[in-house]
Amino acid sequence: MNSSDGRSGRLGVGIIGAGHVGPVLGAALAGAGHALVGISAVSDRSLERAEAMLPGVPVLSVEQIIERSELVILAVPTAELKQLVEGLATLKVWQPGQLVLHTAAAYGTGVLAPAMAAGVIPLAVHPAIVFTGTTLDLARLAESYCIVTAPAPVLPIAQALAVEMGAEPVVVAEADREAFARTIGAVTAAATDAVSDAVASLAKMGIEHPGSVLGSALHSAVDIALRRSKAE
The missing domain is CATH 1.10.10 (Arc Repressor Mutant, subunit A)
Known part of the structure; x- marks a missing residue:
């Protein structure tokens, strides 16, 4: 991916959350040429899903994923997102210049404020489909739209990632996300x-x-x- 800040076309991507969304987005970005460094998974079902969708991608702790990734995808339930971001900020694991993308429809980038204080680049990208957590979603992504919100200087990065996932980006203002x-x-x-x-x-x-x-x-x-x- 070519971006305005000079990043290379290939990013090391880490995924936090192995529900229906995270593994699918990981597979889509891997198909676009990005390198998957790891995914977090806890339950037996999430481990099975991660293995089915992302065979060979290591299952790591959340802290390891953040330490090793240039792009961190937070694909967790909306109700858990704010607490997760704040908790990781308290642990001081966020890295300056790191891209952090969440997938919750109801939030823009404001929910990432604790990570932004540590110097991360905030992106909110929500694919507007109902996920099954299977390869069927990859085809649906190619016919769908991604709702994107980000600060103006890095909005092209969010839009480019949506395109690389196979979707068409649609910009929604921070105040309109909810x-x-x-x-x-x-x-x-x-x-x-x-x-x-x-x-x-x-x-x-x-x-x-x-x-x-x-x-x-x-x-x-x-x-x-x-x-x-x-x-x-």
Whole structure:
């Protein structure tokens, strides 16, 4: 990746969090030529996911990842992000000039303030898809958008990383991140519940391939709704 601060095209990337998001973003960046230095994983399920998505990438402690990485990706639940950043600042492990990227939709870069005080470069990049934690997400990333927020001098870095993950970057202001998260969260939650209920109802009717039947109707309905919104 060529950036305005002269960084080389190949970054050493460390991933904190082996949930549905972190391993997928790691695989996407590895596919773009970056080197994965390690991933943190605690539970058996997260260890299995890390091995499946990132075979051969070492499982390291959070402190080891920060020590060895030029780019640190914080792919942890939103509720845990602030405490994690503050705790690591207290331990004095952040490194000046290090890129630190979090994936939480509701936060801009303000949540990284304790790390910024140690000299890190803050980036907020949220892929606007629902992750499964599998290779299916890599294809979905290629058809998706990343919501990016960063200080103006380093915004091109955040945008470039989104592109390298396969997505199209969309800049959202710091003050709008929370509202964005509420809007997208409400829509995806409602859609997930409605689709699950509808598929179950069709299955009870004895309809074959209820998911495919419903999917066909949904695709056309969403397409019409989006076309109408563009026309207004």
